[in-house]
Amino acid sequence: MKKYSLLIIFILIVTSCKEPIEYQFINSPKTIDCEGLDYDLAHDAYYSFRQDLAIYVKNLRIGYNYLNYQESLGYYIYRGALGNFDFNEIVTPHTKKLLVLLKKNEELWDTTSEKSSLNYKSEFVTCLVENIKNEEVKTTLKALIETNTMNSSIFAENYRANVFDCNTDNHFGMLLAFDTYYQHLYQMKF
Numbered sequence: 001m002k003k004y005s006l007l008i009i010f011i012l013i014v015t016s017c018k019e020p021i022e023y024q025f026i027n028s029p030k031t032i033d034c035e036g037l038d039y040d041l042a043h044d045a046y047y048s049f050r051q052d053l054a055i056y057v058k059n060l061r062i063g064y065n066y067l068n069y070q071e072s073l074g075y076y077i078y079r080g081a082l083g084n085f086d087f088n089e090i091v092t093p094h095t096k097k098l099l100v101l102l103k104k105n106e107e108l109w110d111t112t113s114e115k116s117s118l119n120y121k122s123e124f125v126t127c128l129v130e131n132i133k134n135e136e137v138k139t140t141l142k143a144l145i146e147t148n149t150m151n152s153s154i155f156a157e158n159y160r161a162n163v164f165d166c167n168t169d170n171h172f173g174m175l176l177a178f179d180t181y182y183q184h185l186y187q188m189k190f
Contacts, residue, residue, distance in 0.1 A: 021097045024048070031170040032131070036123030037108060041101055042174065048095045049177040056090045070167060077163045080180045081156035087184050099185050108178075109186060115151040118183040125178070131171040137162055141175075152179045 023040055025047035032042065050069045057072035058065065079085045102108065110119040119125065129145065132138040137158060144150035152159070159176060166173035 021101060024094060025051075032128065032174055034124055034127035034131070034171075036125075036127060037102075037105055041098065042124070045095075045098045045102060045182065046170070046174050046177050048092070048098055049181050050173075052090050052092050052095055052181075055092070070164065073163055073166060077160055077176075077180070081152050081159040083152060083180075083184050085184075087181070087188060090181075091185060091190075095185070096190050099182065102182060103186065109183075115149075115153075116179075116183060117186040118179055120145045120150050125175065128171045128175040128178075132175070133169045134162055134165050134172065137165070137172065152183070155179070 023044040025044045026040070028043070028047050030043075031046050033039075034042070050073075051067070053072040053076050054067040054069050057075050058067055060075075062075070063071075076085070076090075105124075107122045108119055108124055109117055111117070120129075129138060129141050132141070140158060141150065141155070144154065159180065162172070163176070166176060
């Protein structure tokens with residue numbers, strides 16, 4: 001009996017050391033260099049967001065039958081920035097697994113705010129904002145964050161007007177992913 005107990009404990013220890021999720025986008029191009037969130041998790045979350053959108057829009061059959069992040073982002077951002085999207089239709093099982101890990105980073109989230117679940121003053125989000133290439137967008141974001149008035153709904157028009165900056169600015173793209181997608185998923189029950 002004692003041997004079986006030791007064997008069970010050993011199996012539990014070995015299986016608990018296993019990585020909780022298999023990252024799918026490890027070989028994708030490097031995204032950002034920010035502290036405050038595990039790089040591999042942030043990297044995979046960004047690419048998973050992009051893939052979720054591309055698959056969703058491709059399946060709508062509105063003009064093309066291949067995965068196209070740029071077109072998908074353009075389609076998504078109008079309602080996504082306002083949070084008026086049926087996120088259940090977009091989110092994939094992999095993204096749900098990533099969300100479980102993202103929720104464990106308590107500094108990333110603001111559970112007390114009525115405006116947003118994302119903590120705009122977290123180390124990670126601050127780094128994203130500081131490294132945005134578009135100076136006008138960066139200045140506006142910083143002013144909204146400083147006055148505690150930032151949320152994706154207020155910034156929606158700026159996201160729409162500058163959405164294609166994400167093609168050349170991963171910091172902006174990552175912020176857009178967390179602000180318009182993950183913060184809404186954060187509030188959902190799956």
